[in-house]
Amino acid sequence: MSTASKGLEGVVVAETTISHVDGDEGVLIYGGYFIEDLAENSTFEEVCHLLWYGALPNQSQLDVLKKRLNDGMHVDASVIDVVRRVAKGHPMASLRTAVSALSSTDPDAEDMSPEANDRKAIRLTGQAITLTAAIERIRNGQEPIEPRADLSLAANLMYMMKGEEPHDVAERIIDAALILHAEHGMNASTFAARVTAGTLADMHSAITSAIGALKGPLHGGANEQVMHMLMEIDGPDTAAQWVRDRLAAGEKIMGFGHRVYKTLDPRAPILKALAEKLSGKGGDTRWLQISEQIQTTMREEMDKKGKKVYPNVDFFSASVYYTLGIPLDLFTNLFACARMSGWTAHVMEQLKDNRLIRPNSNYIGPKDLTVKPIAQRG
Amino acid sequence: MSTASKGLEGVVVAETTISHVDGDEGVLIYGGYFIEDLAENSTFEEVCHLLWYGALPNQSQLDVLKKRLNDGMHVDASVIDVVRRVAKGHPMASLRTAVSALSSTDPDAEDMSPEANDRKAIRLTGQAITLTAAIERIRNGQEPIEPRADLSLAANLMYMMKGEEPHDVAERIIDAALILHAEHGMNASTFAARVTAGTLADMHSAITSAIGALKGPLHGGANEQVMHMLMEIDGPDTAAQWVRDRLAAGEKIMGFGHRVYKTLDPRAPILKALAEKLSGKGGDTRWLQISEQIQTTMREEMDKKGKKVYPNVDFFSASVYYTLGIPLDLFTNLFACARMSGWTAHVMEQLKDNRLIRPNSNYIGPKDLTVKPIAQRG
Numbered sequence A, B: 001m002s003t004a005s006k007g008l009e010g011v012v013v014a015e016t017t018i019s020h021v022d023g024d025e026g027v028l029i030y031g032g033y034f035i036e037d038l039a040e041n042s043t044f045e046e047v048c049h050l051l052w053y054g055a056l057p058n059q060s061q062l063d064v065l066k067k068r069l070n071d072g073m074h075v076d077a078s079v080i081d082v083v084r085r086v087a088k089g090h091p092m093a094s095l096r097t098a099v100s101a102l103s104s105t106d107p108d109a110e111d112m113s114p115e116a117n118d119r120k121a122i123r124l125t126g127q128a129i130t131l132t133a134a135i136e137r138i139r140n141g142q143e144p145i146e147p148r149a150d151l152s153l154a155a156n157l158m159y160m161m162k163g164e165e166p167h168d169v170a171e172r173i174i175d176a177a178l179i180l181h182a183e184h185g186m187n188a189s190t191f192a193a194r195v196t197a198g199t200l201a202d203m204h205s206a207i208t209s210a211i212g213a214l215k216g217p218l219h220g221g222a223n224e225q226v227m228h229m230l231m232e233i234d235g236p237d238t239a240a241q242w243v244r245d246r247l248a249a250g251e252k253i254m255g256f257g258h259r260v261y262k263t264l265d266p267r268a269p270i271l272k273a274l275a276e277k278l279s280g281k282g283g284d285t286r287w288l289q290i291s292e293q294i295q296t297t298m299r300e301e302m303d304k305k306g307k308k309v310y311p312n313v314d315f316f317s318a319s320v321y322y323t324l325g326i327p328l329d330l331f332t333n334l335f336a337c338a339r340m341s342g343w344t345a346h347v348m349e350q351l352k353d354n355r356l357i358r359p360n361s362n363y364i365g366p367k368d369l370t371v372k373p374i375a376q377r378g
Helices: A035-041 A044-053 A059-072 A077-086 A091-105 A114-139 A153-162 A168-180 A188-197 A203-214 A222-232 A236-248 A267-280 A286-304 A313-323 A328-352 B035-041 B044-053 B059-072 B077-086 B091-105 B114-139 B153-162 B168-180 B188-197 B203-214 B222-232 B236-248 B267-280 B286-304 B313-323 B328-352
Strands: A012-016 A019-022 A027-030 A360-363 B012-016 B019-022 B027-030 B360-363
Touching: A012 A188, A012 A328, A019 B360, A027 A035, A027 A044, A035 A044, A035 A168, A035 A267, A044 A059, A044 A114, A044 A153, A044 A168, A044 A328, A059 A114, A077 A091, A077 A114, A077 B077, A077 B091, A091 A114, A091 A203, A091 A328, A091 B077, A091 B091, A091 B203, A114 A153, A114 A203, A114 A328, A153 A168, A153 A328, A168 A267, A168 A313, A168 A328, A188 A203, A188 A328, A188 B188, A188 B203, A203 A328, A203 B091, A203 B188, A203 B203, A222 A286, A222 A313, A222 A328, A236 A286, A267 A286, A267 A313, A286 A313, A313 A328, A360 B019, B012 B188, B012 B328, B027 B035, B027 B044, B035 B044, B035 B168, B035 B267, B044 B059, B044 B114, B044 B153, B044 B168, B044 B328, B059 B114, B077 B091, B077 B114, B091 B114, B091 B203, B091 B328, B114 B153, B114 B203, B114 B328, B153 B168, B153 B328, B168 B267, B168 B313, B168 B328, B188 B203, B188 B328, B203 B328, B222 B286, B222 B313, B222 B328, B236 B286, B267 B286, B267 B313, B286 B313, B313 B328
Parallel strands: A012 B360, A360 B012
Antiparallel strands: A019 A027, B019 B027
């Protein structure tokens, strides 16, 4: 029996054509394209096409997909009712419950064919956006807003949340954030989806597992933690001292380091550039300034120790979302909206050549006990 | 980078004191005790104590746990409302959604302390039983029934489903079936729970992942498939020929073989004995006779090929459940009710010394594409 570390570091569980994460070189590729190129020159809808079908769409393919995604945003009233009943919990718990509930309204729920899974991937990607906006409105005592056929997924997300269309820069930034978070290899939530799909459970089961895994603060919950940190700091002037005090106390600074990237997370500078663009558009510059000061101080302090620590994707996404008026505890839901495309792509890839994912554990307890009558137990 | 098979066969992902599955010897041990001993000489409530606290309870410990489990069976009306809204789907999908929804009513939902997780483990184990019965009644247009404080979990399951207490043999058989299905090492659903818990996501997220994974026909869904097979066969007289015809056509016979057991699944003979007991109590003997005929024919046919194939736990549980009047598509929910004890034990064990479970994938696609303007794409 072979043994592995309990985190499965470096253990290859699948061959994939969906994405490539090179943690040593700081490279992220979706289906052949560098993430920088996609973030600059494509849209989230085009990236969905790339992840699901292995190629960027031409115009007519994109038109078809956009129509299907827009139709897919519809959420049945029974599932909105479910959201109302669970809305007092964490928004990621609400999304987990609502996505699970969607199977009861999906005509393809128990159909395991590739065609049915393609339809469910599209619906779930649209519905996650509608549900995220509905969860936000319902918990604030507002009525959900229906999606609009003339808007992109990114614009619909903001429109259904706020009741008004985002400005161009805001839409572009949300769209880029969706692209940057769409896919990232065999991360914990994607792996949870593949473990679930490996039993030949249906798409909704696999995606519900993924949402549950993303909710954790060691995964999707991290950017919420970054924002809590930024808010603890009085301002840019005191950020350097705040970081030094924390490091001196042996504490961790949120938003730095990554399980896979041993160098710069390639998504971080893209998000930083978007944060700068947002500042130029009249957005609050406070969070960007604090973030930059933290980054500079971290570099200086690590240099003294001869170490390198780099900001990750969460470090800049936190302040970007916050500046756009998205509440802290909804950040992970936005991540889920983006990653829905990658999760569903992985489920479909898993099912193309499936094998039950069933590792082993090593039992280290006793083996020779006998059940005594209860009156004789100590 | 190390490589592993995509099913993670033989890869050890954790050390555990919860259970030991020896697939070569056909041995199953929970916390030091052989499964045969536990099935004969303990109750499901005692086994819950063993899995959660590492020891069988004495009488006062058992009294405390039984009270806590019984109190834990309460399900808030808001979650029953959720069940009503999704009840037209598969009962396992309903359970997945309802258990996810329970977090919105759980006072400890986001509390990650061991004490809170202990309370959630107890509640979830009780609530899974209440919900399984409620799902069955609601989809049949009946009102759910409240649990009774004077009944065991096994008896409450049958009572809340049927509206009347089970006879002694039926209660004993359900109780034994709960014991036999309570725990089984690093199976796919337990692993899904641990992958989810590894991100420090909450207990409800981890358990919702597990339910989704159990739903698959390669895992918990298998006993439903066995019953479908038994119902296709006209009777005991034609069973042998039916098996030979299927084997000749290269088809698989459901309920034989197991990913881990290379010899007899030790749970199978225990369930067979219970099936025999049930026949003696005036239960329908038809399914047992067909099952025995299939087992005999399989042995004869495999002997001819010099092979050994053994019936697994699903082979006999199917007909036992069916004879007790439990509908086919509710079998996996019963499995989930039992396994809730093992899943929650594993989540708590994972969190004692947690590490994010994040394997790798091997990218085999192109790496050098550049995004062309959409008008130039083929």
